[in-house]
Amino acid sequence: MNKITILIHCNDLPGIVASVTNFIAEKQGNIIYLDQHVDREQNIFFMRLESEFIETSFSTEDFKTTFKEVLADKFKMKWRIYSSKKKPKMALFVSKYDHCLYDLLGRYNSGELNLEIPFIVSNHVDLKPIADNFKIPFHHIPVTKNTKTEAEEKQLQLLESHNIDFIVLARYMQIVSGKLINKYPNKIINIHHSFLPAFVGAKPYHSAYKRGVKIIGATSHYVTEELDAGPIIEQDVAHVSHTYTIDALIAKGRDLEKIVLANAIKLHANRKVMVYNNKTVIFS
Amino acid sequence: MNKITILIHCNDLPGIVASVTNFIAEKQGNIIYLDQHVDREQNIFFMRLESEFIETSFSTEDFKTTFKEVLADKFKMKWRIYSSKKKPKMALFVSKYDHCLYDLLGRYNSGELNLEIPFIVSNHVDLKPIADNFKIPFHHIPVTKNTKTEAEEKQLQLLESHNIDFIVLARYMQIVSGKLINKYPNKIINIHHSFLPAFVGAKPYHSAYKRGVKIIGATSHYVTEELDAGPIIEQDVAHVSHTYTIDALIAKGRDLEKIVLANAIKLHANRKVMVYNNKTVIFS
Amino acid sequence: MNKITILIHCNDLPGIVASVTNFIAEKQGNIIYLDQHVDREQNIFFMRLESEFIETSFSTEDFKTTFKEVLADKFKMKWRIYSSKKKPKMALFVSKYDHCLYDLLGRYNSGELNLEIPFIVSNHVDLKPIADNFKIPFHHIPVTKNTKTEAEEKQLQLLESHNIDFIVLARYMQIVSGKLINKYPNKIINIHHSFLPAFVGAKPYHSAYKRGVKIIGATSHYVTEELDAGPIIEQDVAHVSHTYTIDALIAKGRDLEKIVLANAIKLHANRKVMVYNNKTVIFS
Amino acid sequence: MNKITILIHCNDLPGIVASVTNFIAEKQGNIIYLDQHVDREQNIFFMRLESEFIETSFSTEDFKTTFKEVLADKFKMKWRIYSSKKKPKMALFVSKYDHCLYDLLGRYNSGELNLEIPFIVSNHVDLKPIADNFKIPFHHIPVTKNTKTEAEEKQLQLLESHNIDFIVLARYMQIVSGKLINKYPNKIINIHHSFLPAFVGAKPYHSAYKRGVKIIGATSHYVTEELDAGPIIEQDVAHVSHTYTIDALIAKGRDLEKIVLANAIKLHANRKVMVYNNKTVIFS
The missing domain is CATH 3.40.50.170 (Formyl transferase, N-terminal domain)
Incomplete structure (x- = not known):
């Protein structure tokens, strides 16, 4: 399995969670962790999500590209996506x-x-x-x-x-x-x-x-x-x-x-x- | 605003989070809290979600009925839905x-x-x-x-x-x-x-x-x-x-x-x- | 029984503990609590002591007078003596x-x-x-x-x-x-x-x-x-x-x-x- | 300086603290730590004491011998005396x-x-x-x-x-x-x-x-x-x-x-x- 971790923050808008989880579902991902937080004072939405994808059909780089086009740009997200395959140095x-x-x-x-x-x-x-x-x-x-x-x-x-x-x-x-x-x-x-x-x-x-x-x-x-x-x-x-x-x-x-x-x-x-x-x- | 809290647990299956968050989005709800947990040992998925709906167009009872038909039965969920209007006794x-x-x-x-x-x-x-x-x-x-x-x-x-x-x-x-x-x-x-x-x-x-x-x-x-x-x-x-x-x-x-x-x-x-x-x- | 609490601080000198505990023993008191502390940096000795005396033969005021004469003045102590009979207000x-x-x-x-x-x-x-x-x-x-x-x-x-x-x-x-x-x-x-x-x-x-x-x-x-x-x-x-x-x-x-x-x-x-x-x- | 640590427990009796601190004072020791505890339920007295003695005139072994004769036997103490010169193994x-x-x-x-x-x-x-x-x-x-x-x-x-x-x-x-x-x-x-x-x-x-x-x-x-x-x-x-x-x-x-x-x-x-x-x- 290929596991990725997604970190997002952006202005809070209705439908973000649904859009992101849908996107994962369409890519055949299984969400194994999702947590979010809304800073009500500043109206900022934060999310952390872990998802697993079947090895053979998945490329982290492709995922990133599509994620940016379909979601990140639309919601003006600041985002990071990490593959579990690469340990931080x-x-x-x-x-x-x-x-x-x-x-x-x-x-x-x-x-x-x-x-x-x-x-x-x-x-x-x-x-x-x-x-x-x-x-x-x-x-x-x-x-x-x-x-x-x-x-x-x-x-x-x-x-x-x-x-x-x-x-x-x-x-x-x-x-x-x-x-x-x-x-x-x-x-x-x-x-x-x-x-x-x-x-x-x-x-x-x-x-x-x-x-x-x-x-x-x-x-x-x-x-x-x-x-x-x-x-x-x-x-x-x-x-x-x-x-x-x-x-x-x-x-x-x-x-x-x-x-x-x-x-x-x-x-x-x-x-x-x-x-x-x-x-x-x-x-x- | 009408706020409801949804508690769910069921066997863990791909697509549950997306299905539930989609359902909320279709009903014009804004998710203000979502947390989930998977008990990997027993393969059980748990979720807690809070969502706000515009007052005039929302009935908790109707929501419950549709939720049961569209989601709960499909995923064989144990579920509870609470309206914030009713304080527990x-x-x-x-x-x-x-x-x-x-x-x-x-x-x-x-x-x-x-x-x-x-x-x-x-x-x-x-x-x-x-x-x-x-x-x-x-x-x-x-x-x-x-x-x-x-x-x-x-x-x-x-x-x-x-x-x-x-x-x-x-x-x-x-x-x-x-x-x-x-x-x-x-x-x-x-x-x-x-x-x-x-x-x-x-x-x-x-x-x-x-x-x-x-x-x-x-x-x-x-x-x-x-x-x-x-x-x-x-x-x-x-x-x-x-x-x-x-x-x-x-x-x-x-x-x-x-x-x-x-x-x-x-x-x-x-x-x-x-x-x-x-x-x-x-x-x- | 009459219980008193003594609090003392003064410059640290050899023999203080022995002098105080002796004094209590001579007055027929039974020490039920004693703790002390020396601030080495400032060379200050602190002591807290609780002692019980038989009711009939004891006057807190007399004890204070003798304590001052025999001990406090000698060691230049700052001291307080409280009887347990009087609750603080x-x-x-x-x-x-x-x-x-x-x-x-x-x-x-x-x-x-x-x-x-x-x-x-x-x-x-x-x-x-x-x-x-x-x-x-x-x-x-x-x-x-x-x-x-x-x-x-x-x-x-x-x-x-x-x-x-x-x-x-x-x-x-x-x-x-x-x-x-x-x-x-x-x-x-x-x-x-x-x-x-x-x-x-x-x-x-x-x-x-x-x-x-x-x-x-x-x-x-x-x-x-x-x-x-x-x-x-x-x-x-x-x-x-x-x-x-x-x-x-x-x-x-x-x-x-x-x-x-x-x-x-x-x-x-x-x-x-x-x-x-x-x-x-x-x-x- | 020679520092020793004394640990004592015995049945609680009036005058123990005074006797021990006096004994130390007579031997020219300076008490730098003293704590005691009385288990009221079982009437047992516990004490821990640290004392410093001037190097030249002090032998831990002699001190132990006299301590036993003068104090320990009298009060039927269980006791241990340690010199700070010897680190435990x-x-x-x-x-x-x-x-x-x-x-x-x-x-x-x-x-x-x-x-x-x-x-x-x-x-x-x-x-x-x-x-x-x-x-x-x-x-x-x-x-x-x-x-x-x-x-x-x-x-x-x-x-x-x-x-x-x-x-x-x-x-x-x-x-x-x-x-x-x-x-x-x-x-x-x-x-x-x-x-x-x-x-x-x-x-x-x-x-x-x-x-x-x-x-x-x-x-x-x-x-x-x-x-x-x-x-x-x-x-x-x-x-x-x-x-x-x-x-x-x-x-x-x-x-x-x-x-x-x-x-x-x-x-x-x-x-x-x-x-x-x-x-x-x-x-x-």
Whole structure:
């Protein structure tokens, strides 16, 4: 069987669902998943649909062409269609913290993640042994004030030469530039170690300690040019108390960061996230 | 506008979604919500759909008739269609505990619940003052070993004379009989004060204390003839520690019971629950 | 038996615990609870201790006098000693939202709260019927731009004439003045409907909606002159999704507000909260 | 500085806290942590205390001897005293599942765990490469029906020759015998992949799926001779829905298992757990 996933958003009009499901039925597809959402405030319709087609008579490219002609243009849809045959390619950016890296590679190794990791990039060499253990190519691209532009060029070449679909900043401690962000819009996933929008910026655990919060959090979001202000994909929290030192907050937070980032990656890789107006619609 | 909600389940076959959405489109309906689920193990298709129709040209009864002829019979669907014009009627059964009663009536009063409460039934008089405060008729129907059948007859008459749609046992401390259950299948909602299936039966907080669990729970489920074994609608939990006495567990548990029961009632009243094979599909 | 609760904080020095527990032993007290905390960063020692004394031979006032002479002065302690014989008196300030009021009065009625509520104050008359139902005196003190000072005088007179120990703002929609705050330092408990420090100020659910957060929260804190910046007593959160409208966020948030405020009140009334440097130490 | 941790339980009598804290003060110790708990139902007193002593003038062995003579015998205490200088030695038993192993070794590597792992034992060879990557000796001890006794002898020799303090079954798929359990009472930590006491025994995720629960859990407990019935150290849960297949439950559960087991190990290794009457007192 050939499975495709369709993501659509457009102005809400009567008859869209019927038109799309009819189109699938005419092409002999069997709908195995359909979810939709209407943002009533902005009158925007969102839909995610999975459909199976019999192998021999189906071409994803032909389907796309007809879909565009018959439906997308008519309803002025923004749309994406993915074949399940092609796993998304994810580039992993890290610095010195290893907990998210271990967690992701452990999941990757066990087959939990529906994606490929062609390489790991880091501005430090510290985590190379972990990459080696998991037999994933590791590229050391140092970043200094003076070499920032040059380093980014190298990153871009790597990304393009491997046809990378999306980038994960697994506690990568450099700010990525607008150039990279524009090349990969809503395709760079960051993990921020606080419950955003509380504690934007550096050292959120220190700020949480100072404020005396009773709950800490982690947030995974798409990177936009405004710091820590991109569309939120996933958040989770944990209860803490006055007995937690900053180090204890950091240790507790690591567990949140790992799970929140892993969940965000899974949602993205399984094409379950749509972005509109700096917010996400998650069809989970 | 006239809004209807359609719930369907049947064997999974290609073309169901297209057929149903087409049918709606032909009737000039605008689909504002659609969610579906396929139980792959049993090959059962579930769907929930909300659609709006222009007032003047629409009759729910006519729609039902045509729906049955054109779709339901063809696909051998189990189906229900509800008009948003008719709020479900809920009978509230209580005994002596007041926390769920206060909570539900507070929500009812504030307009949070999309339902009507024509009356409250109790086997004790203790909670009558609360019913009076909220100006809801209160029927005292005592239940003893010898009067159980007779009491149930009175309950049934009340339920039928008010066209009750579903029953909520808000810590009602009597076991309801098979006769009542059969008259209201998957329409009697109970709140059990444990994380089922742990601690079935009486005194679950005592059992939780004895076992030394670190988390307690509450479970709302439909009542079936087997005790505490009906389809689960909603569950929630709270962390506890060795410092909790049984009384402290009970106090903590009350907050869970209130929220879990209220959520289950909202899901049911908003027609978001389907039952199949003693499990629920919740379209939330 | 006569039970007292002692709360102490002072610079951390060797021998404090031994000195205090010895003192209790010499007075024939039996320690039934002892918890302590050392803030290593600031070198501050905190202790909470409960002790039982035989009725006939014990006077709380004498105990306090000796405690001060023998221990408190020596270690330069800030200290408070409470007898369990005297329940704290709580004034309840409300405006138009009724959910926290219903919740608190339901708990009060069922004996869950270890305190007295001599009266309810409101700047509106809307919730008077609820106060009447629960037979608690209700004082309507309107607040307008011009009458703010005068209204506050009336509030202060009420508070003083009833020997109120602490004040709870149960969604009271007026900002209390520095004068009131200074009279009741760390004795005015507010419920803020967000996960502070995210979304300080008015309309936090609107801000949460706009930011697209996946979790909402509620925070109970002591009121200080800086808005929503006082010591945090309790926080809790709930998961939400893109399907939540602002109204749905508000409804979901109400459940958080109720529980978080009730828990904060219980902690305060049971003398389990100490404040230092705008943060709380919670001995739960 | 020399830090020791004292754990005590005995019948509750007046003056215990004062006697112990006095004893510490006389020995020139500075108490940096003290928590106690009284089980009122059984009249048992529990205490955990950390104290620092100046290096030169302190011997843990001498302290133990005097403590026994002066205090322990007098109050008939069960007691344990640990020096912070000696990290506990943990043996890791695994089979084929790798998620807990990766998680624990990642934490171990990053210095998060206050313990030593002298070796890993497995009844299969599958996970040897992971042990090799982390440079921890791996012992393959196959277990079959016929070789069970012999295999256990080998395990015991390994454990004894390395002076192992406690054993962790990180999804070890063999039932350990009464002999091993008796040698390591309340020193064998298991992770069970359900919210005990729900779903005791094999295949709990299958049972959870069948029952249609809305929450799944994981439980870490000490191993006793009765299956899955030992004292519970830590539990956690996650919300699930009807959309979860058994495989999805298993994947979601893995994250719970990792965190719950890691937390239980930290509590045990930091001497924060006391066991009485098949329940735990956790001084966290």
